Amino acid sequence: MTNLSLNHFSIRSLEIEKTTEFYCKLFGLTVGPRPEFPFPGVWLYNGDEGSWANAVLHLIAIDKNDPNGLKQYLGERDPSSLHGSGAVDHIAFFAIGLEEKIALLKELKVPYRERTVPAIKLHQIFLDDPNGVVIELNYPAEEKAALDAKAA
Numbered sequence: 001m002t003n004l005s006l007n008h009f010s011i012r013s014l015e016i017e018k019t020t021e022f023y024c025k026l027f028g029l030t031v032g033p034r035p036e037f038p039f040p041g042v043w044l045y046n047g048d049e050g051s052w053a054n055a056v057l058h059l060i061a062i063d064k065n066d067p068n069g070l071k072q073y074l075g076e077r078d079p080s081s082l083h084g085s086g087a088v089d090h091i092a093f094f095a096i097g098l099e100e101k102i103a104l105l106k107e108l109k110v111p112y113r114e115r116t117v118p119a120i121k122l123h124q125i126f127l128d129d130p131n132g133v134v135i136e137l138n139y140p141a142e143e144k145a146a147l148d149a150k151a152a
Contacts, residue, residue: 008056009091011131012082016042016061018130023057025108026101026127027093034058038069083132090126090134098123098143116141 013019020042023029031042032049040061047054062070062079095101105112105127112127123144125137 006056007053008058010058010060011129011133012060012062012077013131014062014079014082015130016040016059019059020044022130023059026104026110029057038073039063039067088133090136092136092138095137095139096143098125098139099147101125101137101139102147116144 011019020031023044024031027046029044029046030049032045032055033052034041034043034055040063042059042061043055044057044059045054046056060070060074102112102125105125110127112125114123114125116123118141121141123139123141125139127135127137129135
């Protein structure tokens with residue numbers, strides 16, 4: 001058996017500023033240090049920016065004036081293929097604070113979809129980032145039940 005944990009996920013983005021703002025505003029990630037690579041990008045942290053292990057999202061930008069650094073480092077990708085999740089269906093996170101997240105999504109006018117999965121006691125929110133990558137947020141179902149009771 002291997003001992004694995006998710007280190008980070010990377011998104012190649014033609015909309016680096018919008019993507020950075022999206023993940024910072026919606027998820028509270030912060031921009032932190034990033035090694036010098038031969039292409040532009042942003043590393044977003046969940047927690048202490050002094051630990052590389054907290055750089056959970058690596059945003060990769062494409063320098064249209066000099067794409068060779070990225071091509072040589074990570075390989076070439078057709079920019080038209082950079083919308084949506086491709087073979088990856090979605091990225092999921094456990095979360096708490098359902099009421100606050102829904103209020104924030106409404107405030108920022110971010111469309112989302114909800115569903116509850118009683119068998120695993122989760123309430124899920126699905127939304128798309130600026131690149132069309134599907135994000136799933138999993139909240140304890142009790143939070144949804146409490147929110148529904150409060151609204152009744």
